[in-house]
Amino acid sequence: MSKFGLTKTIGSWSLEKYKLLRIMYLKHLEANTGRKSVCVDAFAGCGTYYLQQAEKPKKIDGSPLIAAKMKPGFDKLVFIESDKTVFDELKHNTKRFKPTLYNADAHEILPQIIPELMAKNTSVAMFLDPCSLDLPKELMHELAEIPRLDLAINFLSSFVHRTAHTEKGRNDINKLYGHSAWQQTTGKGTIQKHANQYCKVLHSIFPYVTAPMSVLNSGNRAVYHIIMASTYGK
Numbered sequence: 001m002s003k004f005g006l007t008k009t010i011g012s013w014s015l016e017k018y019k020l021l022r023i024m025y026l027k028h029l030e031a032n033t034g035r036k037s038v039c040v041d042a043f044a045g046c047g048t049y050y051l052q053q054a055e056k057p058k059k060i061d062g063s064p065l066i067a068a069k070m071k072p073g074f075d076k077l078v079f080i081e082s083d084k085t086v087f088d089e090l091k092h093n094t095k096r097f098k099p100t101l102y103n104a105d106a107h108e109i110l111p112q113i114i115p116e117l118m119a120k121n122t123s124v125a126m127f128l129d130p131c132s133l134d135l136p137k138e139l140m141h142e143l144a145e146i147p148r149l150d151l152a153i154n155f156l157s158s159f160v161h162r163t164a165h166t167e168k169g170r171n172d173i174n175k176l177y178g179h180s181a182w183q184q185t186t187g188k189g190t191i192q193k194h195a196n197q198y199c200k201v202l203h204s205i206f207p208y209v210t211a212p213m214s215v216l217n218s219g220n221r222a223v224y225h226i227i228m229a230s231t232y233g234k
């Protein structure tokens with residue numbers, strides 16, 4: 001427990017997510033020496049977690065601290081978190097790195113900061129890690145205007161699979177994909193098919209998109225997929 005009594009536990013599969021994120025940040029920083037490099041973590045969380053099922057309680061860095069501790073470091077860190085209690089813990093956990101913090105909705109803040117992220121000689125590494133299907137296609141189009149952006153998205157593929165049978169779920173997924181054709185996805189391997197379809201959506205927006213990288217739970221089932229997209233070379 002942190003002094004805020006909040007620090008949460010996360011599954012060991014999150015370590016895979018963090019590994020992929022570190023790789024993207026490292027490659028981004030290596031490729032952008034001489035530029036002002038900005039890291040934007042738009043769904044930042046509280047910054048520190050305990051690993052579930054560890055024999056002894058093991059504290060690990062969440063995505064904002066991973067960004068903050070990169071070497072070489074980012075020139076600017078921007079963390080957005082909408083939940084006030086989570087935000088207060090994030091503020092406490094990241095204080096020594098002097099980030100720019102927003103206790104606000106990422107959908108309001110991102111459009112406001114895009115002009116700054118588009119500035120000359122600036123490069124941007126961004127992580128979008130929502131807890132729901134809260135990434136409308138219009139937002140992706142706005143982000144694709146940033147000229148030197150490397151983006152990692154946590155695509156909640158198993159969540160898509162689970163919620164697709166409810167009306168609200170289908171509406172949310174329609175906004176995410178920008179179409180309803182995904183509703184024909186059925187049969188074996190549906191979770192992977194959802195992730196592949198989302199990659200196709202991203203391909204229609206960004207010049208470079210990776211294949212979806214599945215993050216598996218202890219039962220060897222995909223919990224979510226990490227997908228990276230980039231505007232370099234646009």
Ligand SMILES: C[S@@+](CC[C@H](N)C(=O)[O-])C[C@H]1O[C@@H](n2cnc3c(N)ncnc32)[C@H](O)[C@@H]1O
Pocket residue numbers: 042043044045046047061062063064080081082083086104105106107129130131134
């Ligand atoms: C999956 S957690 C983030 C975990 C973190 N990225 C990590 O890996 O350490 C998602 C966080 O986003 C926050 N959140 C949800 N909707 C948001 C929004 N619209 N704007 C900003 N933060 C939001 C939640 O409160 C939650 O703390």
